[in-house]
Amino acid sequence: MTRTTARRVRAALAAGALAMVAACSTPLPEPSPEPAPAVPPAAVSTEQVERILADLDAVLAAGDEAEDATALEPRIIGPAQTIREAQYLVGDEGEALTTIPTTAQTVAVEATDAWPRTMFLVTDPPEDLQAPLLLTLVQPTPRDQFRLWSWARLFPGVEMPATTQPQAGSTPVAVDDESLRLSPAATLAAYLDRLSRGTRSEHWETFGEDPLSTGIFQTRDAYRSLVEDKGSLTETHEALDSGPYAIGTADGGAIVVGSFRTVTTITLDDSTLTIGDETAELVGTDTLESNLTLSWVSVVAFHVPPAGSEEPVEVLGGEHVRVAVTGE
Amino acid sequence: MLQRVLAALLCLLGLAAIGLGVASATLWRASDTLAASATPASGTTMVVTAPGVLDLAADEVTVRADAPGAVVALGRTSDVEAWVGDDAHAVITGLADLETLATDAVAAVEEAPADGEEAPAEGEEAPAEGEEAPAEGEAAAPAPAPDPRGSDLWIAETSGEDAAQLTWQAQPGRWSVLVASTGESATAPTVTLTWPQEVTTPWLLPGVGAGAVLLLAGLTWLALLVLRSRREQRGPAVPARVPATVGAEAASAATPSGPHASASGAVPLTATTSLGTISGPGAGAGPGPAPGQPLTRRQLRELERTGQIGPATTGSLPVVPPAAQAPAEDAASAAPRATGGPAAGAHAPTPPSPPAGSQRATTGTASADAPERASAGPALGAGVVPAAGRHAPPTDGARPPVAAEGAGERPTSWVEAVRAGRFPTAARAGTERSDRPAQAGRPAPSDSPAQSDSPVQSDSPAQSDRPSAGSHAGSAPVTRSATGASPSATRPPAAGRPPTEDDVAPAFRSRLAARFARRPRPDGDGARADAPPAGSGPAPTPVTPAEPVWTPRPGQQGAGASADAWRRAWGFAPGETEQRDEKDDTDEGGAR
Numbered sequence: 019m020t021r022t023t024a025r026r027v028r029a030a031l032a033a034g035a036l037a038m039v040a041a042c043s044t045p046l047p048e049p050s051p052e053p054a055p056a057v058p059p060a061a062v063s064t065e066q067v068e069r070i071l072a073d074l075d076a077v078l079a080a081g082d083e084a085e086d087a088t089a090l091e092p093r094i095i096g097p098a099q100t101i102r103e104a105q106y107l108v109g110d111e112g113e114a115l116t117t118i119p120t121t122a123q124t125v126a127v128e129a130t131d132a133w134p135r136t137m138f139l140v141t142d143p144p145e146d147l148q149a150p151l152l153l154t155l156v157q158p159t160p161r162d163q164f165r166l167w168s169w170a171r172l173f174p175g176v177e178m179p180a181t182t183q184p185q186a187g188s189t190p191v192a193v194d195d196e197s198l199r200l201s202p203a204a205t206l207a208a209y210l211d212r213l214s215r216g217t218r219s220e221h222w223e224t225f226g227e228d229p230l231s232t233g234i235f236q237t238r239d240a241y242r243s244l245v246e247d248k249g250s251l252t253e254t255h256e257a258l259d260s261g262p263y264a265i266g267t268a269d270g271g272a273i274v275v276g277s278f279r280t281v282t283t284i285t286l287d288d289s290t291l292t293i294g295d296e297t298a299e300l301v302g303t304d305t306l307e308s309n310l311t312l313s314w315v316s317v318v319a320f321h322v323p324p325a326g327s328e329e330p331v332e333v334l335g336g337e338h339v340r341v342a343v344t345g346e
Numbered sequence: 347m348l349q350r351v352l353a354a355l356l357c358l359l360g361l362a363a364i365g366l367g368v369a370s371a372t373l374w375r376a377s378d379t380l381a382a383s384a385t386p387a388s389g390t391t392m393v394v395t396a397p398g399v400l401d402l403a404a405d406e407v408t409v410r411a412d413a414p415g416a417v418v419a420l421g422r423t424s425d426v427e428a429w430v431g432d433d434a435h436a437v438i439t440g441l442a443d444l445e446t447l448a449t450d451a452v453a454a455v456e457e458a459p460a461d462g463e464e465a466p467a468e469g470e471e472a473p474a475e476g477e478e479a480p481a482e483g484e485a486a487a488p489a490p491a492p493d494p495r496g497s498d499l500w501i502a503e504t505s506g507e508d509a510a511q512l513t514w515q516a517q518p519g520r521w522s523v524l525v526a527s528t529g530e531s532a533t534a535p536t537v538t539l540t541w542p543q544e545v546t547t548p549w550l551l552p553g554v555g556a557g558a559v560l561l562l563a564g565l566t567w568l569a570l571l572v573l574r575s576r577r578e579q580r581g582p583a584v585p586a587r588v589p590a591t592v593g594a595e596a597a598s599a600a601t602p603s604g605p606h607a608s609a610s611g612a613v614p615l616t617a618t619t620s621l622g623t624i625s626g627p628g629a630g631a632g633p634g635p636a637p638g639q640p641l642t643r644r645q646l647r648e649l650e651r652t653g654q655i656g657p658a659t660t661g662s663l664p665v666v667p668p669a670a671q672a673p674a675e676d677a678a679s680a681a682p683r684a685t686g687g688p689a690a691g692a693h694a695p696t697p698p699s700p701p702a703g704s705q706r707a708t709t710g711t712a713s714a715d716a717p718e719r720a721s722a723g724p725a726l727g728a729g730v731v732p733a734a735g736r737h738a739p740p741t742d743g744a745r746p747p748v749a750a751e752g753a754g755e756r757p758t759s760w761v762e763a764v765r766a767g768r769f770p771t772a773a774r775a776g777t778e779r780s781d782r783p784a785q786a787g788r789p790a791p792s793d794s795p796a797q798s799d800s801p802v803q804s805d806s807p808a809q810s811d812r813p814s815a816g817s818h819a820g821s822a823p824v825t826r827s828a829t830g831a832s833p834s835a836t837r838p839p840a841a842g843r844p845p846t847e848d849d850v851a852p853a854f855r856s857r858l859a860a861r862f863a864r865r866p867r868p869d870g871d872g873a874r875a876d877a878p879p880a881g882s883g884p885a886p887t888p889v890t891p892a893e894p895v896w897t898p899r900p901g902q903q904g905a906g907a908s909a910d911a912w913r914r915a916w917g918f919a920p921g922e923t924e925q926r927d928e929k930d931d932t933d934e935g936g937a938r
Contacts, residue, residue, distance in 0.1 A: 024352060027359050027560065034366070034549065046441045047380075051398025051423075051520055058424070059519060063501065070498050131424035157498065160428035164498050 058131040060187030062164070067125055067137070067184070070155065070164045075120035078166075082115060096156075096167040096260050097277040097315050097337075104315070104341040108296075116337075117144040118151060118169055124178060126265050126273065129187025134158045136190070136263040138273055140178055149174065152319050152335050154263055154275045167263065168277055168317040170335040173229050178334065179321045180268040189266030191274075198272050198322045200224070202264040205322050205331060206276035210255040213280075223330070230318055230336035234280065241282060241312075249286040255279070258315075270324035273334070280314040280338075284345075293345075300343035310345035314338055353567035360561030367553015376545045380404070383538035384447035386436035391491040391532045393449070394430055395438040395539075397423040397520035402440065404541035405516040413527035413535035416510040419494045419503035423520040429499055430524065433492055438537065447539060491532035494524055 062070070077093035087103035094102060105115045119141035126138040135157040143150050149171045155164040172178070182188045193203045200208060208221035213231055216222070225231070238253055245251050255278050262276030284291065284306075291306040298304035319334040380403045386393055391413075400407045400420075411418050421429070432455035442448040495505055501521075504510045505528075512523070527535040 024355055024359075027356070030556075031359065031363065031366075034363075034553070046443065047403045049396060049398030049402050049440045051396070052518065054397075054424075054520060059422070062498070065501070066498055131422075131428070133428070160425065160431065160499065161492075161497065163496075 058129050058187070060127050060185055061130050061135050062127045062137060062184075064125070064184060067122065067127070067139070071120040071122065071139075073163075074155075074166055078118060078120070092165070093163065094166045096165075097258060097317055098166045098168045100315050100341055101317075101337065101339045104339055108300075116151075116169065117146050117148060118153070118166075119144050122153075123150070124181070125184040126181040126188050127184050128190040128265055129182075130190045132190075133160055135164070136265055137164060138181075138263075138265055138275070140172070149335070152178075152275070156260075156263055167260065168275060168337070170275065170317045170319045170337045172319075172335040173333065176332070176334050179271065179273060179332075181265065181273070182268055191264035191266050191272040193262060193264070195264065195272070197270070197325050199325055199327050199329075200322055200331065202262040202272065202274040202276070202322070205274050205320055206257050206262045206278065206318075208331075209276070209318060209320070209333075210257060210278055213255045214253070225320075226330045226332055228333035228336070230316065230333060230338060233338060234314075234316070238282065241284060244291065245284055245286070248289040248291075249284060251282065251284050253280065253282045256281075264322075267321065271327070272322045274320045274322050275317065276320075277315065277317045280316055282312040282314075284310040284312075286310075297340075297343050300340075301345045303345075306345045308346050311343070312340060313342035315341045350568065350571050353564050353571060356564030356567065357561055358564075360557045360559070360564055363557030363560060364554050365557070367550050367555075367557060370549035370553060371547035375547060376543065378543055378545055379540050380444065380543050381538060381540040382441055382443075382445055382447045383536055384436075384438060384442075384449045385536040386449055386534045387451055388534050390434050390436050390451065390534050391527045392430055392433060392435035392494075393438060393525040393535055393537050394426050394435055395522045396440070397522060399438050399440060399539070400514065400521055400523060401516035402539075402541065404543065406513065406542055407516070408511060408513045408540040409523050409525065410509065410511045410538040410540070411525040411527070411535045412509045412538070413525075413533055414508060414531040415491075415493075415505070415527055415529035416508065416535055417493070417495055417503065417505040417524075417526045417528055418510045418512040419497065419500040419524045419526070420512060420514055420521060421497075421499045421501050421524070423522040425499040426522040426524045429494060429497060430492075436534075438539075447537065490530070491528050492526065493528040494526050495528070500524075 074093045077090060081087065081090040081094070081102065085106040087099055087106060090099050090102060102115070121142045122139040123142050124140040128135055128137070137155040137157075139153050139155070141151045141153060151169045152172055153166060154168045154170075156167045157164045191198070191202060194201045198205075208219075208224055209231075212219040212221045212225060213234055216235070238251070242251050258277045258279060260277075262274050264272045264274040266272050286306065286308055291310060293301065293304055293306060293310070295304075297310075297312075301310070316339075317337040319336065321332040321334055323329040323331065384393075395409075400409075409418050409420075419426075434454035435452050437450045437452055438447045439450055440448045494500070495503065497503075502512060502514060504512045514521075514523075525535050525537045527533050
């Protein structure tokens with residue numbers, strides 16, 4: 019009895035030891051990644067957005083401080099940089115620098131794992147009671163930072179189209195995306211055609227009335243009235259190399275932001291032209307004898323409805339800044 | 347035997363199981379972390395992790411990079427891969443073993459230099475640099491290593507001059523880490539991923555539990571075996587109470603036994619003295635005590651051997667109870683020894699005064715030991731005691747103090763003495779003090795028997811008995827003293843029985859003297875001093891000595907020892923005695 023007991027105990031101990039050894043040889047853990055999602059997640063997280071905006075704010079402040087557009091390079095490019103540079107040139111004489119809030123009330127990011135990447139955001143209303151801005155930040159390649167490409171004042175009474183929650187990300191829209199009534203590139207082209215040809219443009223009815231085009235028309239008319247018969251006035255609208263950028267909206271349409279340059283050239287025939295203070299400042303003289311060339315850079319934001327929709331393309335906002343004046 | 351071995355084995359197994367269980371939770375406890383590292387081939391300054399690697403082993407991971415200009419950046423796997431692009435890098439794909447990461451080297455996608463230049467043309471410095479490196483060839487003039495710091499892609503990043511560390515909690519999605527070495531001295535970074543591990547100790551409780559059970563079982567078994575064997579050794583048990591009666595009888599006998607006392611007294615003396623020689627005289631004396639009416643010496647011996655004697659003193663028992671049973675046994679054994687000398691006469695005293703016992707008992711808690719000893723003392727001293735008793739009889743009260751003192755002081759010496767088998771000494775001491783020895787001797791015999799009885803009786807009660815015995819002895823003496831001895835009760839008593847004394851005394855005295863010298867207590871004086879209060883000054887003295895004798899024995903001396911004492915006392919062949927006794931003898935001889 020005792021012997022058998024002892025044997026049993028021994029056996030139990032042996033089994034225990036074996037079990038211990040077995041427990042020690044746990045198989046190596048293997049990576050078990052989640053499958054790549056069918057739909058890429060939002061390219062940028064909220065935390066990243068905040069970080070980017072903070073950095074943007076710092077760079078902007080530094081640039082404004084030095085009134086040096088090159089200092090904006092790390093975070094501001096494209097029309098934004100150009101416009102800011104012009105504002106620096108005008109300095110105290112001209113209009114104040116556009117206040118660019120770097121806190122967002124709405125953010126639209128793409129759900130993508132490709133580049134370039136785009137991010138739209140609507141800022142909080144600036145302290146100077148100006149309209150909120152629609153900022154466009156773009157990241158051309160993975161090793162680039164998101165940089166401010168443009169800002170546009172939202173027109174009064176404009177309601178931003180709904181976009182998907184930033185956590186989920188919005189549908190990326192290619193420049194030539196055909197799922198829209200007009201592709202982003204076509205939209206911009208149509209808008210420029212409308213500016214150039216006015217009511218004669220086939221796209222006149224495509225867009226609703228908007229302050230930007232109205233302003234451009236009014237400026238052109240003013241100069242035209244100045245020149246009258248003493249010379250000729252030509253005006254061209256040309257899209258910039260970069261852009262437009264677009265992000266899908268909840269209704270299947272898209273927000274499209276483009277930028278274009280407007281050049282107004284006045285040629286005088288045996289006469290002189292007296293110009294206003296601001297322009298004179300830029301040109302260096304207030305009396306022109308042969309010609310005057312005015313350059314504007316404009317930013318325009320559209321809400322393009324989805325394909326099949328008969329809704330007009332809504333112009334959400336824009337910016338129009340004279341960036342260069344030459345004349346003699 | 348076999349059972350004992352098996353029981354011991356069981357204990358060992360239990361201990362082993364406990365040990366293993368504990369070791370599994372301590373020595374062999376798995377590490378709290380799983381840390382694996384890898385260093386890519388030289389020339390590769392970037393290492394990325396494949397999706398799923400970060401949360402490979404736990405939801406929390408710490409990524410450490412050791413390299414000049416170390417950078418650890420975490421982002422979505424797609425972002426990380428896009429950032430790295432076509433540059434050469436290594437991909438951590440998992441664990442090669444518990445300490446090493448498995449890596450795959452990804453060579454740079456070589457593109458025409460033109461491409462490299464185009465990239466910069468686009469206005470992106472980083473990619474330009476990145477692509478230049480491969481273009482120019484990895485061997486020659488490596489371009490500055492790509493620097494991922496500050497990219498908007500990263501969810502988290504850290505960097506340091508020589509090392510960087512990043513801790514990350516797993517989130518849903520596919521995440522990767524980019525580890526890079528940057529700067530001019532960029533090298534292949536050593537990447538270490540550390541995951542906390544939940545370490546369980548599944549064997550601790552079972553091991554310790556099972557072990558404890560085994561151990562308990564083994565111990566219980568062993569205990570049972572030991573108990574059984576002891577019982578067998580002791581032989582059939584005799585009802586305890588028998589002795590009681592015996593005691594009573596003895597007591598009664600004791601008184602009358604006066605004559606015997608002398609004889610016995612002599613005996614004890616001899617016994618004491620004789621420790622060396624003892625047996626001889628004891629033998630002679632033996633006959634004397636025999637009269638102890640009821641019990642034959644043999645009976646007594648047997649009783650003692652069996653250790654069954656005890657109850658007799660029952661009445662007194664209550665007093666001592668506090669004393670441990672063990673002591674009782676000791677006492678018992680002691681008693682017998684005491685009996686060796688005094689025992690012969692001792693019985694008588696016992697019956698007399700239970701109160702004494704009580705008194706002693708009351709004396710103090712401290713007295714617990716003391717009392718016992720005291721009581722024991724008397725018993726042992728029986729020979730001596732008697733003297734004391736006679737002198738002291740009245741001194742009962744006084745005795746206690748003495749006893750206490752004796753107990754206090756003597757303990758060591760006594761104990762030693764007792765153990766050494768010097769009981770005799772004690773006896774002698776008693777005797778010495780008193781020339782009374784003779785008387786003492788006598789009373790002692792009577793007393794001692796009583797005491798002996800008591801001790802015997804009780805394995806446990808013994809103590810109580812003893813005390814009582816002691817008290818009795820004291821009281822008994824009184825009676826006796828009253829009887830005949832009383833007058834002599836004082837030291838003179840010896841005188842009363844001079845012859846005996848003389849016979850015994852000389853030897854005793856010398857011995858006593860020697861021992862006294864050893865002991866703090868001077869001869870009779872010290873004893874007397876104690877005794878004085880008693881009024882019968884002398885009495886106390888004897889008591890003390892006697893007490894010491896009893897007290898000393900903490901360790902149980904086997905019934906055998908007591909038996910031996912008896913034998914000697916009764917003149918049985920020394921051959922029967924145990925080795926201890928022999929030793930004692932020699933010791934005593936030396937003492938002399």
